Amino acid sequence: MGDVLQLDGTNLTIEDIYSVAREKKRIEIDETAKQKVINSRKLIYKLVDKNIPVYGFNRGVGLNKDKVIDTHFFEKYNRNLILSHCAGVKPEAAQDEVRAVMLARLNGLLIGCTGTHPKVVERYADFLNLGIHPVLPLRGSIGAADITTISHIGLTMIGEGEVEVSGAKYSAYLALEKSGLKPLNLGPKDGLAIVSSNALSAGTGALALYDCRKLLEIADIVYALSLEAIRGNVSPLNDSVHRMRSFPGQIQSLKNIQKMLKDSDLWTKHNPDSLQDPLSFRNVCQIHGAALDASHYTREQLERHLNSSDDNPCVLTEEGTILSCGNFEPIAWTIGFEMLGNALHHVTKSSCFRTIKLGDPAFTGLTRFLTPDEKQYLGFCTMQKTVSALDAEIRHLSNFASSDYISLAGDIEDHGTNAPYVVSKTREIIDRAVYILGIEALHAAQAIDLRGGLRLGRGTAAAYHAIRSVVPFLDKDRNLSADIERIYQLFKTGELLDQVRKNYKD
Missing domain, CATH: 1.10.275.10 (Fumarase/aspartase (N-terminal domain))
Known part of the structure; x- marks a missing residue:
C-alpha cells in the first residue's frame, strides 16, 4: 500500500x-x-x-x-x-x-x-x-x-x-x-x-464493513470445521448444484469452504447415513452468501458516499453558484447496514443450531455435551445458554431503526435515518457474532479430538491448530468463560485468519 x-x-x-x-x-x-x-x-x-x-x-x-x-x-x-x-x-x-x-x-x-x-x-x-x-x-x-x-x-x-x-x-x-x-x-x-x-456514521461504518469481511471469512472456516466434526454430507458443496443458482455471495462462500476442506478425508469418508443434514449445515453457502451479498452492496454504496459530496448547500464552482440541496441524505447506504445486520443474524442463528447439535450424542454419536468422560464431567452443557443469550441480543439489534425519526426544527427537518445508531448496532452484532462463532469452533475442535483419526483439510487443519494453540482439549471441567475469551481474542484480532492464510497453500 x-x-x-x-x-x-x-x-x-x-x-x-x-x-x-x-x-x-x-x-x-x-x-x-x-x-x-x-x-x-x-x-x-x-x-x-x-x-x-x-x-x-x-x-x-x-x-x-x-x-x-x-x-x-x-x-x-x-x-x-x-x-x-x-x-x-x-x-x-x-x-x-x-x-x-x-x-x-x-x-x-x-x-x-x-x-x-x-x-x-x-x-x-x-x-x-x-x-x-x-x-x-x-x-x-x-x-x-x-x-x-x-x-x-x-x-x-x-x-x-x-x-x-x-x-x-x-x-x-x-x-x-x-x-x-x-x-x-x-x-x-x-x-x-x-x-x-455524515462522517461519523460513514467512518465507523467503514470499520464495520472491514470487520464484517473478516467475520464472514471466519464463519466459513468454522462451518467447515464443524462439518468435518460431524462427518457431514458434502453434496451441498458440489459445484454443479450451485451453478443452478449462482448468487455471487453463495458462490464466494462455496469457494471459501471448498478451499478450507481441500485434501480433507471428508470428501471420501463422510457419514453415509447423512443423506440430508439439518439446514444449519446444509444451507450454509446460501446463508453466508446472503450476508456476503448484503455486505458487498453496503460497501459499494458507502464507498460511493465516501467519494462524493454530502454538503448542503453545495458549492458548484464551474456553474459559479451555491445551491441548497439534500445531498446529506444517507439513506441509500444506511438501509444497506440494516439489511446486513439482518443477514448476519441468520449467520449467527445457524451457528447456534450447529453448536447445540454438536453437543447432542444422538446427532454426533459422541459423548453428551462433548464431555471427555460422561461419568465424571459435564463438558460443554452450559455454553448453550451463552450462545442463546447472545443470539437473543443479536435478534433485537437486527431490528430496523432507520425509520424511527420525528420531525424537528419547526417541521423543516422531517426526515432522518439514525445512521450512526444503525452502524453501531451492526458493529455490536459483529462483535457478538465473533463470540458465537468462537463457541461453535470450541465445540467443533472438541468433537474432532473425541472422534480421532481424521484427516482435516488444509485450511481447517490450520484453523484447528490455531484454536488448540490458545484453548487445549477439554480433558476435565474448567472455567469455560476463560476459554471463550481466548477464542474470541483469536478471532477478533485476526490471528486465526493470519494462521489459516499463512499455512494454507494452493
Whole structure:
C-alpha cells in the first residue's frame, strides 16, 4: 500500500480507512484536490460581495434560515455555529473511530463542494498525521448529517474542548500549542463545512464493513470445521448444484469452504447415513452468501458516499453558484447496514443450531455435551445458554431503526435515518457474532479430538491448530468463560485468519 495515502476525494476505500484508522498510515493531499478547494473558496468570496441569500452562508441554518448573517459577523457566527451544535453524549469514540471519522470528512472536503478555507482542510490532515484525536461523543445524531457529534471535532480546531494524544487527554488549546498549531479563525461557511456531513456514521461504518469481511471469512472456516466434526454430507458443496443458482455471495462462500476442506478425508469418508443434514449445515453457502451479498452492496454504496459530496448547500464552482440541496441524505447506504445486520443474524442463528447439535450424542454419536468422560464431567452443557443469550441480543439489534425519526426544527427537518445508531448496532452484532462463532469452533475442535483419526483439510487443519494453540482439549471441567475469551481474542484480532492464510497453500 505504500507508506503514505494520497487523498484526492475520489478513490478512498474501506481498506484505506482501515490503514489510516488502525495502522496510522500517514496521508497527503493531492495537489489537484487542493486546487479544487481553493477554487471553491474563491467562489465563496465572490458570493459574499454579491450578498445573494444562501443557507448556512449568509443566512442561518435549520429553523433560523431566515436570519441574515452580515459579513462582519462571519467569524463569530461560524464559531457560535460550532459551539451551539456540540450536543453529543457519551460514550466517547475510540482512537480508531475518531481517525476514521476525520478521514471520511477530509476526503469529502477534497471534492470541492464546501467552499471552506483550505486551512480547515489542512487541519484534518494535521490532526491525523500528528496523532491529535478530538474527544468525540458517539451519540446524538439523527442521521441527517451528524451535526451534533462531529461538531466536537470543529470545537478542538478552534482551540476548545479536549483531545487525546498518545493515550492522554489534554485541552485542545494546549495540544495545538505543543504541536505548533494555532486555533482556527473561521470565515464564511467554515462552520457548516465542519459540522454538516455524515462522517461519523460513514467512518465507523467503514470499520464495520472491514470487520464484517473478516467475520464472514471466519464463519466459513468454522462451518467447515464443524462439518468435518460431524462427518457431514458434502453434496451441498458440489459445484454443479450451485451453478443452478449462482448468487455471487453463495458462490464466494462455496469457494471459501471448498478451499478450507481441500485434501480433507471428508470428501471420501463422510457419514453415509447423512443423506440430508439439518439446514444449519446444509444451507450454509446460501446463508453466508446472503450476508456476503448484503455486505458487498453496503460497501459499494458507502464507498460511493465516501467519494462524493454530502454538503448542503453545495458549492458548484464551474456553474459559479451555491445551491441548497439534500445531498446529506444517507439513506441509500444506511438501509444497506440494516439489511446486513439482518443477514448476519441468520449467520449467527445457524451457528447456534450447529453448536447445540454438536453437543447432542444422538446427532454426533459422541459423548453428551462433548464431555471427555460422561461419568465424571459435564463438558460443554452450559455454553448453550451463552450462545442463546447472545443470539437473543443479536435478534433485537437486527431490528430496523432507520425509520424511527420525528420531525424537528419547526417541521423543516422531517426526515432522518439514525445512521450512526444503525452502524453501531451492526458493529455490536459483529462483535457478538465473533463470540458465537468462537463457541461453535470450541465445540467443533472438541468433537474432532473425541472422534480421532481424521484427516482435516488444509485450511481447517490450520484453523484447528490455531484454536488448540490458545484453548487445549477439554480433558476435565474448567472455567469455560476463560476459554471463550481466548477464542474470541483469536478471532477478533485476526490471528486465526493470519494462521489459516499463512499455512494454507494452493
